[in-house]
Amino acid sequence: MKVVLRNPRREVELAGNRRVKDVLRELDILPETVLVIRGDELVTADQLVTDADTIELRPVMSGGAQ
Amino acid sequence: MKCRKCGGTAVLELRRHNAAFCADDFQEFFRNQVREAIRRHRMFTIDEPVLVAVSGGKDSLALWDVLIDEGYRTTGLYLDLGIFDYSVESRGKCEAFAAARGVPLMIKRVEEEVGAPVPVIKQVTRRPPCSGCGLSKRYLMNRAALEAGMPVVATGHNLDDEAATLFGSVMHWQMDSLPRQSPALASTHPKLVRRVKPLYRLSERETAAFAFLRRIDYIVDECPFAKGATSIAHKEILNRMEDASPGAKHNFLFGFLEKARPAFERAEAVVLNECVRCGQVTTGTLCAFCKLADQVKRSV
Ligand code: SF4
Ligand SMILES: [Zn+2]
Ligand SMILES: [Zn+2]
Numbered sequence: 418m419k420v421v422l423r424n425p426r427r428e429v430e431l432a433g434n435r436r437v438k439d440v441l442r443e444l445d446i447l448p449e450t451v452l453v454i455r456g457d458e459l460v461t462a463d464q465l466v467t468d469a470d471t472i473e474l475r476p477v478m479s480g481g482a483q
Numbered sequence: 484m485k486c487r488k489c490g491g492t493a494v495l496e497l498r499r500h501n502a503a504f505c506a507d508d509f510q511e512f513f514r515n516q517v518r519e520a521i522r523r524h525r526m527f528t529i530d531e532p533v534l535v536a537v538s539g540g541k542d543s544l545a546l547w548d549v550l551i552d553e554g555y556r557t558t559g560l561y562l563d564l565g566i567f568d569y570s571v572e573s574r575g576k577c578e579a580f581a582a583a584r585g586v587p588l589m590i591k592r593v594e595e596e597v598g599a600p601v602p603v604i605k606q607v608t609r610r611p612p613c614s615g616c617g618l619s620k621r622y623l624m625n626r627a628a629l630e631a632g633m634p635v636v637a638t639g640h641n642l643d644d645e646a647a648t649l650f651g652s653v654m655h656w657q658m659d660s661l662p663r664q665s666p667a668l669a670s671t672h673p674k675l676v677r678r679v680k681p682l683y684r685l686s687e688r689e690t691a692a693f694a695f696l697r698r699i700d701y702i703v704d705e706c707p708f709a710k711g712a713t714s715i716a717h718k719e720i721l722n723r724m725e726d727a728s729p730g731a732k733h734n735f736l737f738g739f740l741e742k743a744r745p746a747f748e749r750a751e752a753v754v755l756n757e758c759v760r761c762g763q764v765t766t767g768t769l770c771a772f773c774k775l776a777d778q779v780k781r782s783v
Contacts (some may be wrong), residue, residue, distance in 0.1 A: 424705055447726045449498075452691050459494040459692060461484045461503060475703060477691035478643070478718055479540050 418466055420444070421473040438462040440472070451476055495692050498729035506696050513693045516684040517549050524667035526679040527635045532556045534633045534676075536624050537580075537588075539573030539702045541694040542639030544580055546682055548697055550637070551584055559588040560627050560636075562620055565600020566706060573702045580699065591627060593619050597772075598779040601708075607782045608775070612708040615775060622772040626763060628676040640680040643687040646732045647717040649739055654717075661747040665740070672755045672764050686732065687718075 420429045420440065431440065437453050437460055453460050454473040466472055484493040486505035493503035504512055520526065527533050535550060537543040537559045550557050561577045564570050574590070581588035594600045597619055599607065604615040624636045645664070652660045666683040670676055682690055694701050709715060724731040757763070758770035765771065 423703055447722050449686075449688060449722050449725050452688065452695060454695070459506075459695060461493050461496045463484050475691070475695075477541075477688045478715065479542065479687065479705065479709070 418468055419471040421471065423473070423475055432468065434465055434467045436462070437464050437466060437472075440466060441474070444474070446474060450478060494696070495689075497689070499686075499725070499733050501729075510693060510696060513545075513685060513689060514549055514553070517546075517681050518553070520666060520681045520684050521679075524665075524679065526637070526667050526681060527555070527677070529554060531635060532558065532631075532633045534558055534560050534589075534624070534628045534631065534636045536560050536562070536620075536636055536638045537577050538562075538639070539576035540639070541699070541701045541703075542641050542644075542682060542687070542690045544576070544639075544699050544701050545690045545694045545697070546637060546639045547580070547586070548584075548694075548699060550681070551586060557586060558631065558633070559586060560624060561588060561590045562623055563590060563592040563594070564616060564619075564706075565592065565594045566602060566708065569702070569704065569706050570600075572704070576700055576702050589627060589631070591623050593623070596623055597776050599783050603783060604775070604779060605708075607779050611712070613712055613714075616708070618771055618775060622763065622770070624678075625674075625676055626761075629674060633676065634670070635677040635679060637679050637681055639682055639690070641682045641685055641687045641690050642732060642736060643718055643721070644714075645680070645683050646721055646736045647714045649736055650717045650721060651713060658747065658749075662744065662749060665744070671752075674757065674762070674764050675755075683736075 418431050420431060422429065441448055448462055451474040454475055455470060484496055484503040486493045486508050487502040488508040489505060491505040494506050495509050496503040533550060533555050535547045535557050537547055547557060547559060559577060559581055561574055563574055577588060597604060601612055601616045605612040608615050628636045649664055652664065666680045668678045721732050753766055755764050755766065756768065758765045758773055759768050760773045761770060763770055
């Protein structure tokens with residue numbers, strides 16, 4: 418599967434099918450810090466992502482002094 | 484995972500609420516949280532015009548989106564900070580949103596108001612960019628609202644922003660900022676408008692999800708100066724605590740607001756004057772914004 422990361426934009430390839438939560442664990446990303454996007458949908462941590470999928474892990478953090 | 488409301492496929496899990504929602508029910512949950520914030524803190528009424536400070540990011544555009552749909556009379560305020568491509572792109576997002584929704588957008592340029600854009604202010608003052616930037620934003624928001632005759636400014640601060648600010652204040656026991664941290668600050672002077680944060684009950688992941696589900700085109704890339712900011716470091720620490728113990732951020736912030744904040748309120752009120760130059764409110768004679776503008780004028 419292809420995993421798209423942002424800020425800066427980059428791509429990671431992972432082989433095989435996995436649950437979203439395992440992808441996050443493998444990439445050392447806290448679930449609270451990203452939206453997981455497949456196509457035009459959000460997916461939850463328990464969902465299975467297949468080898469053929471592309472998912473985006475979009476960071477949700479913003480700010481500096483407000 | 485199933486939606487707590489309808490049993491359909493969930494798109495978002497909210498561990499701190501021990502719940503998951505489908506797209507429609509999540510949006511309803513989100514709107515309810517905003518309604519609850521407005522009601523509980525009497526932020527504004529349906530008859531009051533509201534100035535919504537928008538940055539082009541997910542939070543402020545999500546807020547504007549909800550307020551428009553709730554029937555509030557809103558005007559957007561975009562402050563052009565002059566931060567390279569980031570400002571160009573984020574301004575474009577705000578303009579496109581305002582045009583698509585048919586709502587008015589006011590634009591003020593920091594370069595015009597202060598005399599230089601944020602990157603130059605940073606060099607001139609030799610202080611972190613966020614300090615001159617934050618000062619200018621607060622000042623210009625208030626002045627823009629006053630000039631437009633609007634009694635209240637709403638900002639997109641979310642639960643994570645508020646928890647991170649609180650964390651920073653507690654780490655340094657900033658006794659002056661602790662009592663001022665609130666989802667709603669009343670006007671304490673005829674020249675200070677009310678300041679409210681209708682998203683304070685919603686986490687940044689929730690505002691991002693709402694913006695995504697509503698197909699709001701917001702700027703995902705960060706302000707280039709955000710990287711080193713201490714508030715980001717604090718957010719990371721809090722997110723690690725949240726991961727170990729869902730609800731930690733919520734409990735930290737809400738516990739403060741409900742139980743601890745009253746203890747920090749000071750008995751003596753601060754004396755507020757009007758700046759001798761611009762007439763805006765200050766505790767001294769010349770306000771911090773005018774001092775900054777002077778400093779910039781001397782060096783550019
Ligand atoms: S991160 Fe700092 S410099 Fe950038 S917009 Fe926010 S306050 Fe301003
Ligand atoms: Zn549902
Ligand atoms: Zn002044």
